[in-house]
Amino acid sequence: MRRFLRNGSLSLAFLVIFVLAVIGQSVAGHAYNNEELAQHGQPPVGYLDFVTSSDFLVDLAENWQSEFLQFFLFILATIWLIQRGSPESKKAGDEGVGTDEEQHVRSHARPDSPSWAKADGIRLWIYSNSLLLVMGAVFLFSWLAQSLAGQVVANEQNAQHGMPPLSWGDYVLSAEFWNRTLQNWQSEFLAVGAMVAFSIYLRQRGSSESKPVGMPHHMSSVESE
Structure with missing residues (x-):
């Protein structure tokens, strides 16, 4: 496992950064989307509903x-x-x-x-x-x-x-x-x-x-x- 992590460290590092960035985008996007809905007098949507929208x-x-x-x-x-x-x-x-x-x-x-x-x-x-x-x-x-x-x-x-x-x-x-x-x-x-x-x-x-x-x-x- 240690050899695998060392030999693939560049790909794995960017995979982790990518996943974290997507999660961050989804959280921030969900909050922003609900702010816009509130401004138009509409009810907020759940997180899962947003990430599948x-x-x-x-x-x-x-x-x-x-x-x-x-x-x-x-x-x-x-x-x-x-x-x-x-x-x-x-x-x-x-x-x-x-x-x-x-x-x-x-x-x-x-x-x-x-x-x-x-x-x-x-x-x-x-x-x-x-x-x-x-x-x-x-x-x-x-x-x-x-x-x-x-x-x-x-x-x-x-x-x-x-x-x-x-x-x-x-x-x-x-x-x-x-x-x-x-x-x-x-x-x-x-x-x-x-x-x-x-x-x-x-x-x-x-x-x-x-x-x-x-x-x-x-x-x-x-x-x-």
Whole structure:
């Protein structure tokens, strides 16, 4: 168990932080939701009713979809684009998907390579792109969940104001939906771009996301290997 905790400490730490953050969001969101209901003369809702409601789901999903879109685009961009000096980038000349020998696939697979890396055809293609495919799938699922939950919330608000309900298509094309969506997207793109640029000139000793402290600005971590 001790070895498992040590070897998986990074993933486990962020899993714990994630769970605590979601719990915190649910508690704060429940309190805020009941404050709004009280202002409109409506009775409060229970905690379980709130965390299973569209109000909570839309806030959760709109953040998830922006995060996974960020990773999807970043993974895709780093195949072909480079940033000289950034540890987040390959070195110049390494653009592209790489050769079979570089990727240790097919006849160049190592004895301990995953079995799908030794395969060919569709199995190898799926495994070779599995990270991008999963990130894209989670993004699409989260985006769909956000749009469906958002439609329910919007129609609840329309009913309170005596307005007709919106179809899913109308809601997805509405200014409200894209205002909420693009607020999240722009912040994620800014964060990724800042990380790439700052890591050229700034260091964090001991972090795998940083170059060694004494490495020149124009070199990436890959170039020192």
